[in-house]
Amino acid sequence: MASFRYIALIWSEENEAQNHCAHALSRQLQASRSRSWSVGLSRSGLTVFHTGSRYPGPVKCYLLPNDAGLILGTLFLRDDPRSAEAAAARAFTCDAAQGAHILSSRGRWLIHSSWGRYVALFHDPTGQTFRVLRDPSGTLPCLITTFEGLLVVFSHPEDLILLGALKPAINWPYIRAHATHPQLNGRQTAIHGVSEICAGECLSWSGKQMSRELFWSPAGFVRSGLQTEAPSQCVGEIHSTLKSCVHSWAAGHDSILHRLSGGLDSSVVLSCLRSAPNHPTLTAINCFSDDPIGDERVYARAAAMHARCPLVELRMEAELDLQRILTLERSARPGHYFTGLQTAPHESQLARQLQATAIFGGGWGDQLFYRTRNDSAAADYIADHGWSLEWLTTARDAAELSRTTVWRVLGRLLRNRLLHRPWDPFPKHSHTDTFVRPDVDASSCDAEVLLHPWFEDSAGLPFGKLWHILLLSAPADFRRPVAEDDDPEPIEPLRSQPLMELCLGIPTYVLTRGAGDRLLVRTAFERELPPLVLKRLSKGFVDQGFQSVVRHNVRFVRELMLEGGLVKEKILDRPKLERALSDGFLHGGPPQAELFAHICTEAWLRVWQAT
Numbered sequence: 001m002a003s004f005r006y007i008a009l010i011w012s013e014e015n016e017a018q019n020h021c022a023h024a025l026s027r028q029l030q031a032s033r034s035r036s037w038s039v040g041l042s043r044s045g046l047t048v049f050h051t052g053s054r055y056p057g058p059v060k061c062y063l064l065p066n067d068a069g070l071i072l073g074t075l076f077l078r079d080d081p082r083s084a085e086a087a088a089a090r091a092f093t094c095d096a097a098q099g100a101h102i103l104s105s106r107g108r109w110l111i112h113s114s115w116g117r118y119v120a121l122f123h124d125p126t127g128q129t130f131r132v133l134r135d136p137s138g139t140l141p142c143l144i145t146t147f148e149g150l151l152v153v154f155s156h157p158e159d160l161i162l163l164g165a166l167k168p169a170i171n172w173p174y175i176r177a178h179a180t181h182p183q184l185n186g187r188q189t190a191i192h193g194v195s196e197i198c199a200g201e202c203l204s205w206s207g208k209q210m211s212r213e214l215f216w217s218p219a220g221f222v223r224s225g226l227q228t229e230a231p232s233q234c235v236g237e238i239h240s241t242l243k244s245c246v247h248s249w250a251a252g253h254d255s256i257l258h259r260l261s262g263g264l265d266s267s268v269v270l271s272c273l274r275s276a277p278n279h280p281t282l283t284a285i286n287c288f289s290d291d292p293i294g295d296e297r298v299y300a301r302a303a304a305m306h307a308r309c310p311l312v313e314l315r316m317e318a319e320l321d322l323q324r325i326l327t328l329e330r331s332a333r334p335g336h337y338f339t340g341l342q343t344a345p346h347e348s349q350l351a352r353q354l355q356a357t358a359i360f361g362g363g364w365g366d367q368l369f370y371r372t373r374n375d376s377a378a379a380d381y382i383a384d385h386g387w388s389l390e391w392l393t394t395a396r397d398a399a400e401l402s403r404t405t406v407w408r409v410l411g412r413l414l415r416n417r418l419l420h421r422p423w424d425p426f427p428k429h430s431h432t433d434t435f436v437r438p439d440v441d442a443s444s445c446d447a448e449v450l451l452h453p454w455f456e457d458s459a460g461l462p463f464g465k466l467w468h469i470l471l472l473s474a475p476a477d478f479r480r481p482v483a484e485d486d487d488p489e490p491i492e493p494l495r496s497q498p499l500m501e502l503c504l505g506i507p508t509y510v511l512t513r514g515a516g517d518r519l520l521v522r523t524a525f526e527r528e529l530p531p532l533v534l535k536r537l538s539k540g541f542v543d544q545g546f547q548s549v550v551r552h553n554v555r556f557v558r559e560l561m562l563e564g565g566l567v568k569e570k571i572l573d574r575p576k577l578e579r580a581l582s583d584g585f586l587h588g589g590p591p592q593a594e595l596f597a598h599i600c601t602e603a604w605l606r607v608w609q610a611t
Contacts, residue, residue, distance in 0.1 A: 004052035004059040008153040012207035021148040062094035069122025107133040115497035136216040138199025139476045184450040189332040219457040225505035239524035245496040246272035259361040260284035262299030266362025271528040306530040316342040318548035325603040334604035340480040367471035369518045370511040375402040376464035377508040383462040464508035564602040
């Protein structure tokens with residue numbers, strides 16, 4: 001069974017050369033031996049090919065009335081996203097009435113009346129413009145390029161290379177920016193000529209000009225909010241919304257494999273799956289390393305037992321052959337590959353044995369619920385309420401979470417206010433604690449390379465919410481680069497639009513109240529989780545496990561890094577890398593996590609440079 005991919009060709013029928021090119025590319029795709037492409041839609045000026053759209057499954061193909069366009073993905077209606085009714089009753093069908101609303105609103109109806117993960121491609125009612133809309137979660141890939149005058153919208157660069165419609169060239173300014181701030185995610189990608197339609201963004205193309213517009217922006221939900229700061233109401237909203245989202249994603253799946261780390265978020269998702277109205281068969285899998293910090297089995301066992309769910313435990317092997325990292329499929333940006341290389345093949349094999357049609361997880365909870373050491377919540381309180389005795393409580397919470405003192409929080413806040421310092425998404429690093437050379441300055445790059453367009457509408461927002469939006473703008477991986485074609489598609493239900501809108505509307509000082517790690521979520525699900533998980537405030541890390549993998553492959557890693565593009569382009573400091581990759585491996589110096597990220601980026605470069 002093929003994995004989900006798509007290619008859409010958009011052109012002007014009045015242009016004979018574009019017509020000829022579009023038909024030639026269509027013939028190539030239909031004759032392809034590497035993939036079995038299906039024609040989702042073929043009409044004047046728009047042809048959409050896809051593979052792997054199926055039901056049950058997270059990706060479907062919805063045709064709009066009169067072949068005006070189509071939607072690829074999975075959608076749910078928003079009549080009442082917290083309704084107690086069966087999730088399947090809220091399924092989106094794209095009937096005639098829904099299709100008419102979508103077209104007449106130029107796609108905005110999808111944003112306000114539905115949610116899910118999707119890419120919509122359709123013709124404007126005026127007949128002059130094509131539009132491409134990506135949902136606010138951004139969990140389906142949506143890349144664009146131009147070829148011989150055509151606009152090509154696609155999911156995987158590999159497919160365009162095989163088609164001859166993409167000539168790869170590395171975007172080195174992007175790579176420099178990524179090396180300093182890998183968490184930032186703008187429209188540009190690491191490949192010249194390839195950009196991204198960002199989450200919540202609509203692209204319009206008339207054949208002569210192209211424009212972009214945000215149909216969904218976090219700022220609006222920050223400004224409108226819940227209109228209450230009462231923790232009890234926030235707790236109730238989180239419980240009902242989160243459970244409804246998980247139930248919606250579970251609908252249609254008879255068998256589900258769930259990644260259960262033993263942490264709060266994955267345990268909450270498991271508890272919601274257990275109460276799903278369609279009663280899917282559940283199996284949990286826990287991946288652990290030999291390092292005690294990376295071994296969370298005691299918590300996973302407690303959560304699985306509480307949910308009456310069988311648990312499979314998988315040891316992540318330090319003896320992994322890291323040269324496999326050079327066989328990954330080419331993607332538009334570097335990613336993080338260590339965990340996928342260690343766990344994905346085993347998860348996929350187990351999913352096939354169980355006939356599971358989806359692999360769920362609890363990812364993205366830290367970003368959603370604002371789990372951060374940033375102390376900006378104290379500044380947010382003053383921005384909303386001014387100085388008061390209650391601020392001292394908020395400052396104490398912020399200090400405890402950021403592992404500092406109230407006096408440091410107060411000092412930083414006063415300096416920022418007195419000096420009128422703007423919010424800076426590019427924190428400066430000491431040159432002693434990074435592998436990046438001191439002359440590489442990400443802040444000098446074009447902001448479009450780095451920042452998500454969500455920040456275009458962020459004027460006046462408090463600093464804490466700006467950090468919250470930055471966390472939420474992190475790129476989403478729809479499929480792991482090591483995934484096989486017949487793997488079930490992964491589903492991360494915490495990355496759902498209703499949950500994003502809810503948490504954006506809750507002030508940061510409420511999300512962090514009590515200095516508790518996601519205290520609102522713990523309170524919301526205190527009756528549905530075992531005490532061991534509820535009381536746990538530590539978090540498992542796999543960095544030690546990654547270090548064992550690098551040590552086992554240190555000869556390969558030294559060759560990869562010391563002779564690689566990041567050193568040749570004078571982005572990384574070669575002497576620091578040599579010291580870090582010496583016989584003892586990583587004695588002091590910059591953080592291990594940074595080195596692992598650079599190894600992944602260098603592997604990504606090596607794969608593309610071999611093209």
